[in-house]
Amino acid sequence: MKSENKRSVIVGIFVFLGIAILVIGILTLGGQQKKFVKAIHLKAVFDDIGGLQTGNNIWFSGVKIGTVRKINFYGDSQVEIEMNVEEAVVEFIRKDSKATISSDGLIGNKIIVIYGGTTLAPPVQDGDRLESVMPLDTDKMMETLQVNNENLVEITADLKTLTSKLAAGEGIVGAVMTDSVLAQNFKSILVNLERASVNSNRMLADLNKFTTKLNQEGNLFNELVTDTTIVTEIKSTMSSLKTSAENTEKLTNDLNTITEKFNSKDNAIGVFLNDQQFAEDLRSTLVNTDSATYNLNKGLEALPYTWPFRKGFKRKAKEEANSDN
Structure with a gap:
């Protein structure tokens, strides 16, 4: 009898513990959910x-x-x-x-x-x-990754082939890496390029300074660009220069015409300048005129000493002397 009661108590305890565990589990799951x-x-x-x-x-x-x-x-x-x-x-x-x-x-x-x-x-x-x-769809992501993996394999194979050719000295890069003379020449080219780059930078800096000076107020170039009055005056001056050039051209044409007439024997000045015979005759005439003038002067100088005119010249001398006194 006592053993049966003891067994009932043990079973009750286990049932109670099971119920308690079940309730706790339900509460725990319910709390999580x-x-x-x-x-x-x-x-x-x-x-x-x-x-x-x-x-x-x-x-x-x-x-x-x-x-x-x-x-x-x-x-x-x-x-x-x-x-x-x-x-x-x-x-x-x-x-x-x-x-x-x-x-x-x-x-x-x-x-x-x-x-x-x-x-x-x-x-x-x-x-x-x-x-x-x-x-994001994971299946599509996996497909994309698969494609990327295939591309990576191809890139790796190409890279392996490329490095093999470089190591064998094939191609320009391989030659540069294996040929010391070519590598030295390549270095010289790079040095020259660097110098050219430095010179270009210096030239650009100077050009920037020059443009800055040109853009300063009071500068002639700046005034030419910004001052509309100067532009109008320049246009007027250019128009005047154009008119002067046209007049000069006309004058040049007229001078050419006159020169052509001077070079022709159809007019008096042309004959005077270009006819050799006329020049000789004119020179002879001038020589004869000069000789006649000389002889006339000698005759006039001797005139006071000739007998018909001597008294008249003496009388004139006396009158001039009296007038001076």
Whole structure:
């Protein structure tokens, strides 16, 4: 009888412990699933949920704030997600917030992440639908990575071939790397290029200084560029120069015409300048005239001493002497 009571007590203790463990487990799981927390329902529609399941977590700013309550088909090929979100964090989630699907770790369970939102929008309310943002497709990412891996293999093979040719001295770069004379010439070319670059920089600096001086106020070039009055005066001067050039050209043409007439024997001046016989006759005439003038002067000088005119000249001398006294 006592052994049966003892057995009943032991069984009761084990049953009580089992019930306690069950209750604690239910409370723990319920706490993790936010089953015993006041919550509101939010919705989001996705084209593809990528394996998201009911009960998966919902995160906001790195904090778990709820779980996936229900998954429904929506429209033609979309999926609507109903979420339980703690009422305590509702004031931080705005109507313009967005929802996307992510992973809990690299290969962990799928989760929903709520982010964004501005203070200009009011807080969400029960039954609101958040804007959804489709996550990156891991399958497409893996396909892209596979293509990149293939390209990397090809690049590596090409690089291996290239380095082999360089080591063998093939091509310009290989020759430069293996031929010391060519390498020295290449170095000389680089030195000359560096000098040319330095000279170019110096020339550009001087050119900048020159242009700066030209742009200074009071400079003739600056006034020519900015002062419209000077431009008008220059235009007027150029017009005057053009007129003068035209007049000079006309004068030159007239002088050429006159010169041509001087060189011709059809006029008096042309004959005077170009007819040799006329020049000889004129020279002879001038010689004869000079000789006649000389003889006339001699005759006039001897005239006072000739007998018919001697008295007249003496009388004139006396009158001039009396007039002087």
